[in-house]
Amino acid sequence: MSATPSTSVRTAAARPREGGEPALNSRRRGNERSAAAARRFLLRHPGIVRLGVVILIMIAWEIAARWFMDPLFIAPPSRVFTSLGSVLGTAGIPAALRLTFFELAVAFVIAVTLGLVIGLAIGLQPFARRSLMPIVLLVYGLPQITILPLFILLFGIGAASKIAFGVTHGVFPIVITVVAGVQNIKPILLTSARSMGASRWQVLRWVIFPHMIPSFFAGMRLGMSGVLLGVLLAELYVSTAGIGYFTQMFTENFDPTKLFGLITMLAAMAIALNEIVRRAEIHFSRWR
Amino acid sequence: MANSAERKRQAASRAVQIGFLLSLLILWYAATTFWGVNRLLLPNPVDVWQQFLDVLKSGNYLPDLRVTATEFVVAFLLSTTTGTVIGYFVSRSRFWTRVFEPLFAGIFSIPIILFLPLYVLFFGLGLESKIALGTTISFFPIVLATIAGFSNVDRTLITAARSMGASNWHLFRYVLLPAALPVILGGLRIGFTICLLSILGSETIASLAGLGHHIVELAEDMEMPRMFAYIVFVVLMVAVLNAAVSYLEARGRRRG
Numbered sequence: 389m390s391a392t393p394s395t396s397v398r399t400a401a402a403r404p405r406e407g408g409e410p411a412l413n414s415r416r417r418g419n420e421r422s423a424a425a426a427r428r429f430l431l432r433h434p435g436i437v438r439l440g441v442v443i444l445i446m447i448a449w450e451i452a453a454r455w456f457m458d459p460l461f462i463a464p465p466s467r468v469f470t471s472l473g474s475v476l477g478t479a480g481i482p483a484a485l486r487l488t489f490f491e492l493a494v495a496f497v498i499a500v501t502l503g504l505v506i507g508l509a510i511g512l513q514p515f516a517r518r519s520l521m522p523i524v525l526l527v528y529g530l531p532q533i534t535i536l537p538l539f540i541l542l543f544g545i546g547a548a549s550k551i552a553f554g555v556t557h558g559v560f561p562i563v564i565t566v567v568a569g570v571q572n573i574k575p576i577l578l579t580s581a582r583s584m585g586a587s588r589w590q591v592l593r594w595v596i597f598p599h600m601i602p603s604f605f606a607g608m609r610l611g612m613s614g615v616l617l618g619v620l621l622a623e624l625y626v627s628t629a630g631i632g633y634f635t636q637m638f639t640e641n642f643d644p645t646k647l648f649g650l651i652t653m654l655a656a657m658a659i660a661l662n663e664i665v666r667r668a669e670i671h672f673s674r675w676r
Numbered sequence: 677m678a679n680s681a682e683r684k685r686q687a688a689s690r691a692v693q694i695g696f697l698l699s700l701l702i703l704w705y706a707a708t709t710f711w712g713v714n715r716l717l718l719p720n721p722v723d724v725w726q727q728f729l730d731v732l733k734s735g736n737y738l739p740d741l742r743v744t745a746t747e748f749v750v751a752f753l754l755s756t757t758t759g760t761v762i763g764y765f766v767s768r769s770r771f772w773t774r775v776f777e778p779l780f781a782g783i784f785s786i787p788i789i790l791f792l793p794l795y796v797l798f799f800g801l802g803l804e805s806k807i808a809l810g811t812t813i814s815f816f817p818i819v820l821a822t823i824a825g826f827s828n829v830d831r832t833l834i835t836a837a838r839s840m841g842a843s844n845w846h847l848f849r850y851v852l853l854p855a856a857l858p859v860i861l862g863g864l865r866i867g868f869t870i871c872l873l874s875i876l877g878s879e880t881i882a883s884l885a886g887l888g889h890h891i892v893e894l895a896e897d898m899e900m901p902r903m904f905a906y907i908v909f910v911v912l913m914v915a916v917l918n919a920a921v922s923y924l925e926a927r928g929r930r931r932g
Contacts, residue, residue: 434774441775461798518685519692531914533877534888534907537895542717616787624792624881635793647793655786662785 463645468652475649484631488623489657491547491630495554495615500608503559507566507607512596517567524567528560532618536625550622550630557618558611565607569600605669612665616658719900727905737909743886744875747803751810752871756864759815763822763860773827777820784816789877796882806878806886814871821863825856861925868921872914 430437446465453464463471475481510520536553543549573596581595623632631654638647701721707713708720731737766776792809799805829852837851879888887910894903 431771434771437771437775438779441779515685515689519689520696523693523696529915529918530911531873531876533873533880534891534910536877536880537892537903538907541895613785613787617789620787620790621877621881624789639793639797642797644794644797647797651790651794654790658786658790659782 459644460642461644463648465648467645468648471645471649472653475646475653478634478646480629481631481634481650484629484634485653485657487547487630488619488654491550491554491619491623492615492661495551495558495619496612498551499555499558499611499615500562502555503562503607503611504566504604506559507563508570510563511567511570517571521567524560524563528564532556533621536622539622540626545626545628547630550619550627553622554615554618557621558615561610561614562604562607565603565610566600569603569607570596572603573599602669602673605665605672609662609665609669612661616661620654716898716900719904723901724904724908727901728908731902731905731909737887737890737906740885740887740890743803744879744888747806747810747875747879747886748872750803751807751875752814752868754807754811755814755818755867755871758811759818759863759867760822760860763819764826766819767823767826770827773823777823780816780820780823784820788813788816789874792878792881795878801882801884806875806883809878810871810875813874814867817866817870818860818863821866822856822860825859825863826852828859829855858929861928865921865925869918872917876910876914 450464450466453459453462510516510524532553539549539553543552577595577599578591581591586594623630624635625632627633627636631650634650635647638644638650704718705721708718766772788809791812792805795805795809799808833851833855834847837847842851875886876888879886880892883889887906891903891906891910894900894906
């Protein structure tokens with residue numbers, strides 16, 4: 389918005405200075421016109437400018453890491469990307485990534501199932517909703533990270549503690565959105581379904597489920613980011629075979645290239661998982 | 677008539693809530709006192725309560741609290757200033773909003789705690805890595821809320837103020853800021869919470885001092901009652917801070 393008037397001002401100011409040979413003049417004007425066209429093109433495509441910003445940051449990081457910083461602590465992006473193959477080739481890393489993915493998947497499935505069951509149990513009865521929702525919200529507001537050492541004591545340092553911590557992070561947003569989704573169903577739909585002789589199960593299947601799908605998928609998206617947070621926190625805290633073990637090893641060996649590479653892969657995994665759930669949410673809330 | 681029925685229903689809900697929490701407490705007490713649950717997994721609530729009183733009285737939480745509070749205050753101030761300033765300047769142009777907003781939102785959807793090992797490698801185990809991580813994590817909700825707040829101000833309000841001859845400062849102070857404030861305050865509240873949580877988390881994972889670090893130390897020494905007491909202390913502290921921030925947010929909304 390603000391860029392357009394400044395362009396016109398600049399071209400208007402440049403014009404009186406033009407003079408002399410007509411050939412040069414027209415050529416300069418042609419340049420000006422193509423510059424204006426490029427500007428308009430960029431204004432219409434902010435995505436390209438966004439990519440440019442990312443590339444600029446990468447270049448700045450590359451220059452800083454190559455010539456100005458200690459190579460013990462930071463790696464230039466070019467070297468990180470070329471080292472991705474050798475990171476995957478390091479003994480144990482494919483297994484660690486698989487293990488982390490397994491923990492995420494199991495924790496997510498448990499969190500969704502538990503969240504749906506608890507959410508329906510609480511949401512379908514007004515009395516239960518009024519009495520128990522404040523407790524759910526209270527527990528959800530607690531800083532769960534403080535009890536991470538307890539999870540390790542209870543479930544050991546293997547995969548079980550990561551899954552448990554992921555579940556407790558992921559289940560609450562799902563419960564809360566499921567309850568909200570059930571609550572938002574118009575009572576008239578329930579009444580009319582019942583007056584037409586629908587059984588309890590039929591009401592659940594044909595009225596409640598379709599209406600809570602959008603909020604259920606929104607809850608799954610929040611639950612996925614909760615599960616990611618919980619599992620990764622527990623992995624980073626203590627780990628014997630998962631990615632937490634390798635991040636700690638690379639940190640202690642001052643091997644920033646491999647550390648950056650591993651974390652890039654994990655970030656890609658997190659983005660992919662988030663994106664899958666987001667796509668599913670868009671897909672399944674289309675029927676409305 | 678309806679009012680008394682409503683009140684009765686509310687009392688019943690309240691009773692269920694209190695009963696639920698009380699029965700949990702009784703279950704905890706019975707499990708540790710009579711049913712012989714391992715004290716290393718679950719300490720007796722009476723011991724925890726005594727340790728909690730002792731922690732409060734002796735005041736030996738103070739050094740750790742000071743470390744955590746310093747990290748938190750610095751990180752939150754940094755993310756608030758950078759977030760609101762950058763957010764304001766981005767929101768002034770619809771073009772830059774369309775460039776930067778998806779970028780910030782995209783990064784915000786990644787669990788940034790992943791980068792903790794990088795921060796530890798780069799900034800060390802001390803305060804700096806926690807401050808840097810807390811700043812990064814809380815920057816995104818603040819900048820996103822600031823952009824959303826300032827770019828959704830009603831155009832008619834701006835045009836009307838301009839046509840009545842408002843200066844840039846007047847436009848900002850009396851039109852833009854009051855209209856955007858509720859949204860920005862929402863972002864600040866989210867930023868406050870996740871900044872505090874990420875600092876406690878990074879102290880738990882890798883640090884030399886701080887409340888999160890102290891809890892881990894007690895867990896490693898198997899001093900369970902004292903560890904529970906510290907957990908109770910931190911949980912209460914966070915709950916009080918959250919309540920205070922919600923109150924301030926509600927007040928700011930009313931004034932805005």
